Amino acid sequence: MSTTASRRQDAPSAGDLAPASLRSRHLLGIAGLDAGEITLILDTAEAMKEIGTRSVKKVPTLRGRTVVNLFFEPSTRTRTSFEIAEKRLSADTLSIATATSSVTKGESLLDTVRTLEAMAPDMIVMRHASSGAPHLLARMCRSAIVNAGDGMHEHPTQALLDAFTIRAHKGRLAGLKVAIVGDLMHSRVFRSNLILLRTMGADVWTCGPATLLPPGLAQFGGRLTTSIDEAVEGADVVMMLRIQQERMHGHFFPSVREYFSLFGLTPERLRRAAGDVIVMHPGPMNRGVEIDSAVADGPGSVILEQVSNGVAVRMAVLYLLAGREGQGGEA
Amino acid sequence: MTDAHASTGVSMPQVMDADRMSRALTRIAHEILERNRGLDDVALVGIRTRGVPLARRLARALREINGDDVPTGALDITLYRDDLMRQPVGPQPVVRRTEIPFSIDDRRILLVDDVLYTGRTIRAALDALIDFGRPRAIQLVVLVDRGHRELPIRADYVGKNLPTAPQQSVQVRLQEIDGADDVVIEGEP
Numbered sequence: 027m028s029t030t031a032s033r034r035q036d037a038p039s040a041g042d043l044a045p046a047s048l049r050s051r052h053l054l055g056i057a058g059l060d061a062g063e064i065t066l067i068l069d070t071a072e073a074m075k076e077i078g079t080r081s082v083k084k085v086p087t088l089r090g091r092t093v094v095n096l097f098f099e100p101s102t103r104t105r106t107s108f109e110i111a112e113k114r115l116s117a118d119t120l121s122i123a124t125a126t127s128s129v130t131k132g133e134s135l136l137d138t139v140r141t142l143e144a145m146a147p148d149m150i151v152m153r154h155a156s157s158g159a160p161h162l163l164a165r166m167c168r169s170a171i172v173n174a175g176d177g178m179h180e181h182p183t184q185a186l187l188d189a190f191t192i193r194a195h196k197g198r199l200a201g202l203k204v205a206i207v208g209d210l211m212h213s214r215v216f217r218s219n220l221i222l223l224r225t226m227g228a229d230v231w232t233c234g235p236a237t238l239l240p241p242g243l244a245q246f247g248g249r250l251t252t253s254i255d256e257a258v259e260g261a262d263v264v265m266m267l268r269i270q271q272e273r274m275h276g277h278f279f280p281s282v283r284e285y286f287s288l289f290g291l292t293p294e295r296l297r298r299a300a301g302d303v304i305v306m307h308p309g310p311m312n313r314g315v316e317i318d319s320a321v322a323d324g325p326g327s328v329i330l331e332q333v334s335n336g337v338a339v340r341m342a343v344l345y346l347l348a349g350r351e352g353q354g355g356e357a
Numbered sequence: 358m359t360d361a362h363a364s365t366g367v368s369m370p371q372v373m374d375a376d377r378m379s380r381a382l383t384r385i386a387h388e389i390l391e392r393n394r395g396l397d398d399v400a401l402v403g404i405r406t407r408g409v410p411l412a413r414r415l416a417r418a419l420r421e422i423n424g425d426d427v428p429t430g431a432l433d434i435t436l437y438r439d440d441l442m443r444q445p446v447g448p449q450p451v452v453r454r455t456e457i458p459f460s461i462d463d464r465r466i467l468l469v470d471d472v473l474y475t476g477r478t479i480r481a482a483l484d485a486l487i488d489f490g491r492p493r494a495i496q497l498v499v500l501v502d503r504g505h506r507e508l509p510i511r512a513d514y515v516g517k518n519l520p521t522a523p524q525q526s527v528q529v530r531l532q533e534i535d536g537a538d539d540v541v542i543e544g545e546p
Contacts, residue, residue, distance in 0.1 A: 047449055066451075073433060073452040082488040085436040115436075342452075345436075349449030 048346050052164045052171045055180035056221040064226060068190050070342035071335070077114055078337060088117035088348055094147040095121040096139070097174070098154045103309055103333055104174050104184070108151050111340035117148075135159060136166060143167055149347065152176075157214075170347050178212050178240075178273070184308055185218035187339040189226065191332050192263055195304050200227035203300075205257040207289060208267030208316050210234040210243065212274065215308045216267055220246050233257035234267075235289065237278040254289050261299045265306040266291050266317045282315050292318045296326070304328045372519060373540035375532075378500070381516035382411070385498060386418035388514050389467065396425040398493065399465045404482050405433045405453055407471035410533035411500060415469060430457035432468075437481035455485070462490040467514075471529040473499040476510035501540055503527050522546045 048063050056064075077085055093112045097105050105121060112119040122142075133141075135154070142150065149170045152160050157177030164171045175181040189199060196202055204223055210216050210232055217240075223230045230248035233256070243250060251257050258264055269285065279285045296303065305317075305327045313319045322329060373381070393399055396419060403412030409431045416429045433453045435441070441450070468482055479497060486495060500516040505523055517540070521527060525544040532538050 070452050073435075073454045076454050076456070077436075080489060084488070086484070087436040087441060345452065346449055349441075 047349065051347060052160075052173075053182055053343055053347060054160050054164060054171065054173045056182045056185050056218045056225070057180070059182075059222075059225070061225050061227075064186070064189065064222060067186055067339065067342050067346060068193060070346060071186075071190050071338045074114075074341040074345070075335070075338035077341070078334070084114055084116060086116045087345060088112070088115040091117045091149070091348065092145075092147040093117045093119045093149045093151060093344070094142055094169075095119065095174075096142070096150055096152045097121065098124045098135075098152070098159075099175070101153055101174070103336070104153065104181075107333070107336040108172075108174060108183075108340050111337050111344060114337070115341055115344055117344070136162070139163055139167060143169060149344065172343060172347065175214055177214065178217075179214050180218045180221075181214040181308075182218050183336070183340055183343060184215050185222040186343070187332055187336040188215075188219055188265065188306060188308070189222055190335050190339050191306065191328055192304070194331075194335070195302075195328065196262060199223065201229065202262040203229045203231065203260055204263040204265060205231045205233060205254075205261040205299075206265045206267065207233045207254055207257055207291065209238045209269050209278075210267065211238045211240045211278075212270040213267045217246075219265065220248055224248060231257040231261070233289070235279050235285070254291070254295060255298060258291075258295055259298045261303055263304055263306065264291060264296065264299055265308075268308065268310065269312055269315050286315055290314070290316055290318060291321050293320050293324065296321055296324075302326075306332060309333065369541045369543055371539050371541050373501075373517060375538035378516070378538050378540070381500065382414050383418050385514045385516060386415055386422055389415070389419065389496075389498075390423060392496075392513075393465060396423060396427055398463065399467060400428040400430065400459060400461065401467045401469055402430045402432050402457060402461075402482075402486065404468065404470040404478065405431055406534060407529055407531055408432075408469045410531050411471060411498075412467075412469040413533075415467070415498065428459040430459065431455065432457065432482055432485055434478060434481040434485050437485045439477060439481065457489055460490060461486065461492045463493045466492045466495045467498050468495055469498045471500050471531075472527050473497070473502045473510075473512050473515075474505055474527075476506045476508035479510050480508050500529055501527055 077083055095105055095108055109119055109121060147169050149172060151172040151174050153174040154176050157179035159176050160171050160173040173180060173182055193199060206216055206219060220230055224247050232248055233251050233254050236252055303326050305321055307317060307329045311317055311322055313322060401412040401416055403409035412429050416427045419427050433455045435450050435452045496513040498514040499512045501519050502512055502515045503519045503521040521542060525542050528541050528543060530537055530539050
């Protein structure tokens, strides 16, 4: 322990600050975060979670800060979760859904964001159908950018809340067998989770139909199988991915029924997993497509817990990024 | 950590040793009993980091004197600080858990910290506490009052009044965190 840590005085001063912080002022993806930064976010989220148990669920930390939630894709849970997180930290928030904005009049992404920037928000939380859209903004804007899901690329806060949920149940991430099953190709949740879990030392098994494997999967590491039974065998965590019909411009499997019979998580299949297995799903669920209702509502399911943990994790991210304001560049 | 003492080599007068610290806390426990006439509705809340072990020690001292168990909590004031977003650039202070496992409504809350200086930490702690409910009263316990207040705040129970210069720093070390009990002043007067 350093002397700075023991120098806590009545007067808060610069020397009082703990050394831990994020290196970037944006959260664009899990790629680029190291194990220490991930742990810092998860530890901060532990403290944030307690705020949600109080009768007054609000702290004054981001008072006077403006956060814009800019959602170019439909979202209920992520947008609501960010909004609640922002409000609990006392930020002023506004949410723009593209259906009701000038985007429908043909404005480009950059023009929309420049217009918003002219009103000087401190942070922009963005979801966009194009991979890399938040990275473009991070280069063009003064505001801090939080990626709330970009195309088929990353969804960092989802992976962080998943890790938080796993840690709450298992006490650790390193050494756990985690099976991720489903539509690997279209899933940004999968990419972010794979990178995070590998960074933290988990044993990740990925499983999906051969038609839904993304190119270049091998570079991320982890084990790949097309047998769900093999993936689930002895697993501590089973994470099911949604079949994303809206992103499927083509035929990747013959029928939903066939998909369910080969890759759906049923109570019988789950019996192969560890006795204390937890079952996760980022939502929204397609019951009877990737997951059986009996499993989704079963004893090992932590799906609703994931949703409530989302608020605490997003509070942690907003808090940690707020301290990085005023730094230039993407660094 | 404990060798910070020896390694710096500059003048670091010890102003309190383990024995005097223990006696100060026992005296404060007696003062708490005298002033509150019983402990029925009293609870202790320590401010992180070093207020927390001090609050636990006071709870132990009160139990030894009176036999009553006083509920004890821990308060993290980071999210209530008035200088949080004023740092030009730099790491955010680490947020830790607040743990107050009892209702503070209509209780007398004894807020405990190690050093009272500008009063800004206490201001933040009062705001944080009031978000948990409406205590009947809040009283302030500090091990050391070193002066230089910037806000209209004073302590109700003081272990030691310590005149200091603003450029000095007062270090409280506790067994639970630092491996030894003492108070030292760093820097030239």
